Structure formats: structure tokens, C-alpha cells
Amino acid sequence: MSEEHGNLIKSPKQLIIMVFASFFVPLIIILLLMVFVNNGKRADSSASAEQLIKPVAQLNFKDASAPRQLQTGEQVYKTVCSSCHATGAAGAPKFGDAAAWAPRLGKGYDGLLSSVLKGKGAMPARGGSSPADVSDYELGRAVVYLANSAGGKLAEPKAPTEK
Numbered sequence: 001m002s003e004e005h006g007n008l009i010k011s012p013k014q015l016i017i018m019v020f021a022s023f024f025v026p027l028i029i030i031l032l033l034m035v036f037v038n039n040g041k042r043a044d045s046s047a048s049a050e051q052l053i054k055p056v057a058q059l060n061f062k063d064a065s066a067p068r069q070l071q072t073g074e075q076v077y078k079t080v081c082s083s084c085h086a087t088g089a090a091g092a093p094k095f096g097d098a099a100a101w102a103p104r105l106g107k108g109y110d111g112l113l114s115s116v117l118k119g120k121g122a123m124p125a126r127g128g129s130s131p132a133d134v135s136d137y138e139l140g141r142a143v144v145y146l147a148n149s150a151g152g153k154l155a156e157p158k159a160p161t162e163k
Contacts, residue, residue: 070159071138073145080127080134081142090122093150101150109154112143135160 009015077085077095084092093100104112116139119125126139140157147154 071134071141073138073141073143073156076134076138076142077145080129080139081146084123085146092123095146096149098151101147101152105147105150105152109140109143109147109157112147112154113140116143 009018071079082095084090085095088094088097088100093104104115107115113136116123116127117125117136126134127142129139137157137160144152144154144156
């Protein structure tokens with residue numbers, strides 16, 4: 001009792017159709033799945049590339065020949081100092097904490113600036129900034145901003161003369 005199984009493909013035309021279907025049908029299914037999955041994620045399709053990469057990076061192009069714009073003490077604090085002084089990380093005195101700043105204010109402006117430039121405790125020299133990014137004058141402005149936030153009465157340093 002041998003039953004013979006017949007071939008499902010009986011002509012070259014059927015072979016071509018099967019090859020085509022076996023290749024393109026999965027591709028169409030994958031494409032439809034991708035469209036279905038991405039439909040829920042397109043809440044704001046007008047987001048620019050800068051907004052999409054902002055959590056990872058930010059592109060700031062500067063003209064090297066343009067005159068340098070000096071940062072205020074607050075700007076330097078926000079970009080360089082706030083990572084530690086806002087939270088008190090590694091023993092850094094918090095912004096506006098008069099009790100923590102009181103012994104440090106006794107050193108005066110020159111003593112505080114020296115600590116910033118050379119580093120102290122867990123704080124690296126220059127607060128971890130590069131001289132190309134933040135000048136000594138700008139760091140001095142940040143020292144005044146931080147110290148005065150805690151009740152200090154330091155005067156703003158004199159601006160450097162242009163060379």
C-alpha cells in the first residue's frame with residue numbers, strides 16, 4: 001500500500017510564484033510590523049535633530065577669531081561648579097549655605113580663588129574646567145557669586161585688560 005505523494009509545484013510558473021511569495025511576503029509582514037510599532041512613537045514628528053540629540057550632546061560652534069564673550073559668575077557656576085556645589089557632593093559647601101561657607105569666607109577673595117585655581121580636597125584644579133573654556137577672571141566671578149550667595153560681601157574682580 002504505497003501511496004505516492006505528488007509534487008505541489010507542477011509547472012515553472014508555480015515555481016516562480018512560490019519563490020516570489022517566499023521572499024516578498026515576509027518582507028511585507030516585517031514592513032507592516034515596523035509601521036505599526038512606529039505609529040505609537042510619533043507623538044511629535046516636528047522634533048528637530050537638535051532636540052533629538054540634546055540629552056546626549058549639544059553642538060556649539062564658535063568662531064575662533066571672534067572676540068571672546070566673558071561669562072558671568074552665575075553662568076560659570078551653572079556650567080562648572082553646580083554639579084558639586086548644588087548638591088554638596090564630595091563635601092563641597094552648598095550654594096547659599098551660610099554655615100558651610102563661613103569658615104571659607106574668612107580666607108577672603110584671594111584665598112578662595114587660590115583654592116579654586118589649585119584645587120582643594122575632592123575639587124580638581126580650576127573646578128575641572130580648561131583655561132581655554134573658562135578664564136581665571138571668570139572663575140573669580142564665580143567665586144564671588146558663590147561666596148555672596150552665602151552672605152559674603154566680596155566685590156566683583158576687575159576685568160582683565162585686553163591685549
